[in-house]
Amino acid sequence: MVNCFKMQAATTASKVLGITVWLAAGVNVLSLISLIGYILAQGIPYLSWELFALEYTTQNVSLFPALVDTLLMVAVALSLAAPIGIGTAIYFVEYAKKGNKFVSIMDMTTDTLAGIPSVVYGLFGLLFFVIYLQMGYSLLAGACTVAIMILPMIIRTTEEALQAVPISYREESYALGANKLRTVLVVVLPAAVPGILAGIILSIGRIMGETAALVYTAGTVAQLPEDLFSSGRSLAVHLYVLASEGLFMEQAFATAVVLVIITVIINGASTWMAGKLMRGN
Amino acid sequence: MNLQKDKFFRNSFFCIAFVSVVAVVMICSFLFVGGMPALEKIGVMKFLLGTRWRPSSELYGILPMILGSMYVTMCALIFGVPIGILTAIFMARFCPRKLYRFFKPIVELMAGIPSVIYGFFGLVVLVPLVRDNFGGTGSSLLTAALLLGIMILPTIVTVAEAALRAVPESYYEGALALGADHVRSVFFTIVPAAKSGLVAAIILGLGRAVGETMAVIMVAGNQARMPQGLLEGVRTMTTNIVIEMGYATDLHYDALIATALVLFLFIVLLNLSFAYFKGGMFGNG
Numbered sequence: 121m122v123n124c125f126k127m128q129a130a131t132t133a134s135k136v137l138g139i140t141v142w143l144a145a146g147v148n149v150l151s152l153i154s155l156i157g158y159i160l161a162q163g164i165p166y167l168s169w170e171l172f173a174l175e176y177t178t179q180n181v182s183l184f185p186a187l188v189d190t191l192l193m194v195a196v197a198l199s200l201a202a203p204i205g206i207g208t209a210i211y212f213v214e215y216a217k218k219g220n221k222f223v224s225i226m227d228m229t230t231d232t233l234a235g236i237p238s239v240v241y242g243l244f245g246l247l248f249f250v251i252y253l254q255m256g257y258s259l260l261a262g263a264c265t266v267a268i269m270i271l272p273m274i275i276r277t278t279e280e281a282l283q284a285v286p287i288s289y290r291e292e293s294y295a296l297g298a299n300k301l302r303t304v305l306v307v308v309l310p311a312a313v314p315g316i317l318a319g320i321i322l323s324i325g326r327i328m329g330e331t332a333a334l335v336y337t338a339g340t341v342a343q344l345p346e347d348l349f350s351s352g353r354s355l356a357v358h359l360y361v362l363a364s365e366g367l368f369m370e371q372a373f374a375t376a377v378v379l380v381i382i383t384v385i386i387n388g389a390s391t392w393m394a395g396k397l398m399r400g401n
Numbered sequence: 402m403n404l405q406k407d408k409f410f411r412n413s414f415f416c417i418a419f420v421s422v423v424a425v426v427m428i429c430s431f432l433f434v435g436g437m438p439a440l441e442k443i444g445v446m447k448f449l450l451g452t453r454w455r456p457s458s459e460l461y462g463i464l465p466m467i468l469g470s471m472y473v474t475m476c477a478l479i480f481g482v483p484i485g486i487l488t489a490i491f492m493a494r495f496c497p498r499k500l501y502r503f504f505k506p507i508v509e510l511m512a513g514i515p516s517v518i519y520g521f522f523g524l525v526v527l528v529p530l531v532r533d534n535f536g537g538t539g540s541s542l543l544t545a546a547l548l549l550g551i552m553i554l555p556t557i558v559t560v561a562e563a564a565l566r567a568v569p570e571s572y573y574e575g576a577l578a579l580g581a582d583h584v585r586s587v588f589f590t591i592v593p594a595a596k597s598g599l600v601a602a603i604i605l606g607l608g609r610a611v612g613e614t615m616a617v618i619m620v621a622g623n624q625a626r627m628p629q630g631l632l633e634g635v636r637t638m639t640t641n642i643v644i645e646m647g648y649a650t651d652l653h654y655d656a657l658i659a660t661a662l663v664l665f666l667f668i669v670l671l672n673l674s675f676a677y678f679k680g681g682m683f684g685n686g
Contacts, residue, residue: 134584141495144487145504148558151551152511155522162525207417215411216418226418228676229425235605235672236428236665237612239639243646243661247431268424275421301410322513329515332614332639336646356517360615363521376521380514387513391506 262338277319564598
């Protein structure tokens with residue numbers, strides 16, 4: 121960055137500190153590369169078409185039903201959380217008055233939601249959705265639980281995207297005679313779409329990788345679901361069960377590969393989307 | 402007429418925004434209502450300070466798990482904080498622009514990798530590594546701390562980088578003008594000025610480590626006894642819930658909810674202190 125004064129003679133202490141900083145950054149890269157590299161190298165040989173068989177049997181621990189469960193839960197959770205999350209962000213950015221006591225309380229609760237560990241969400245999902253609302257161990261209960269969990273993520277990313285839209289857009293819209301709602305929905309929101317999508321893609325990743333919140337809400341049944349009220353394990357739960365049983369380590373490695381690849385793709389897509397927002401403005 | 406319409410939509414958006422408040426209130430009340438009976442029956446002090454967790458003989462003391470969580474988290478911070486803060490300093494002040502374009506996505510990817518993948522990596526790589534180099538079974542406090550140390554890096558790096566970037570450029574330039582070199586200017590003016598934000602980053606990392614479940618379950622051994630040492634197994638509050646929830650009934654079941662309640666209060670406390678330090682950051686009033 122601002123390295124134009126680098127020419128000055130550096131003392132030994134400065135040199136050592138400078139090198140330490142580079143080393144620390146190296147540790148990050150190294151740990152990520154070794155994690156992904158190891159899982160890919162060990163797991164790819166075990167990827168086979170049988171793992172994507174329609175049915176899960178004790179001979180062939182297919183991950184296909186888990187994949188279907190995961191996608192179903194992502195779809196349901198997003199259709200619940202996305203409208204609420206985006207609406208909340210619109211309220212925060214476009215309507216709420218700065219400095220209002222109540223608004224800052226709402227802001228705090230969003231931070232609180234973001235900080236709650238997934239196992240606590242899981243327990244709440246069990247107490248509320250599974251038992252109190254009598255959904256039983258079901259995809260629906262799991263989806264509702266993770267929907268609350270990803271809410272803060274969607275709110276925060278949408279907020280950022282809305283704030284990135286220049287004030288002049290809004291002023292010009294008012295000048296043309298549009299009212300507040302029209303301005304928000306027709307002018308501001310479309311301009312913020314890439315940023316909002318980037319956040320939604322990230323939350324898809326969060327759901328895909330969730331385990332602790334789903335074990336006691338969606339359950340661990342490994343067969344294809346009949347409807348949203350059947351129990352089913354997500355891909356991450358599938359990996360956890362296989363790895364902790366220790367009987368199908370090869371399949372566990374293959375499942376880990378699938379999860380890692382999905383994560384990489386999702387993160388890439390999100391970064392690409394966020395980049396589009398930056399270029400757009 | 403238009404004004405009335407505007408008011409209507411303002412109120413509708415307010416109602417939507419209110420959902421997250423309702424969610425927090427419901428999570429609180431369900432945990433309190435679910436956990437209170439156990440606290441009453443067992444006794445708060447006996448529950449919090451009891452050193453034995455043996456549901457089969459009606460002994461419910463969660464001190465082993467509280468200490469387990471604390472030790473694992475503290476050790477994880479010993480690994481994670483120096484590396485995380487230094488990496489943030491690297492990204493904010495040392496990283497060439499071209500390298501940054503690769504580096505930022507790497508940190509984001511680290512944050513996006515599911516905890517069960519970290520856990521699996523810990524199980525197949527770190528556990529044997531610790532077993533072969535330090536002895537013991539490998540499933541230990543040390544292994545869990547190493548793994549958590551890696552897992553909290555992206556959290557610490559992201560928040561700390563934002564804190565460092567919020568320091569006004571004039572601080573850096575002033576130090577240069579006084580004759581300090583680049584490294585000194587960064588470490589002796591920017592870093593101290595960003596102190597509040599750096600503490601916030603550490604607290605957020607701490608919260609992440611305390612709340613982590615699946616990765617810890619797979620590498621920590623999970624014995625429900627007082628922590629015995631770095632190379633012995635430990636059980637944390639989070640893992641206690643997941644391991645026993647499947648078959649717990651009656652008082653045992655309530656005691657697990659009470660464990661979650663204690664964990665929740667821990668996290669809320671951390672969040673409050675995070676908000677406090679974040680408020681002290683540049684650009685945040």
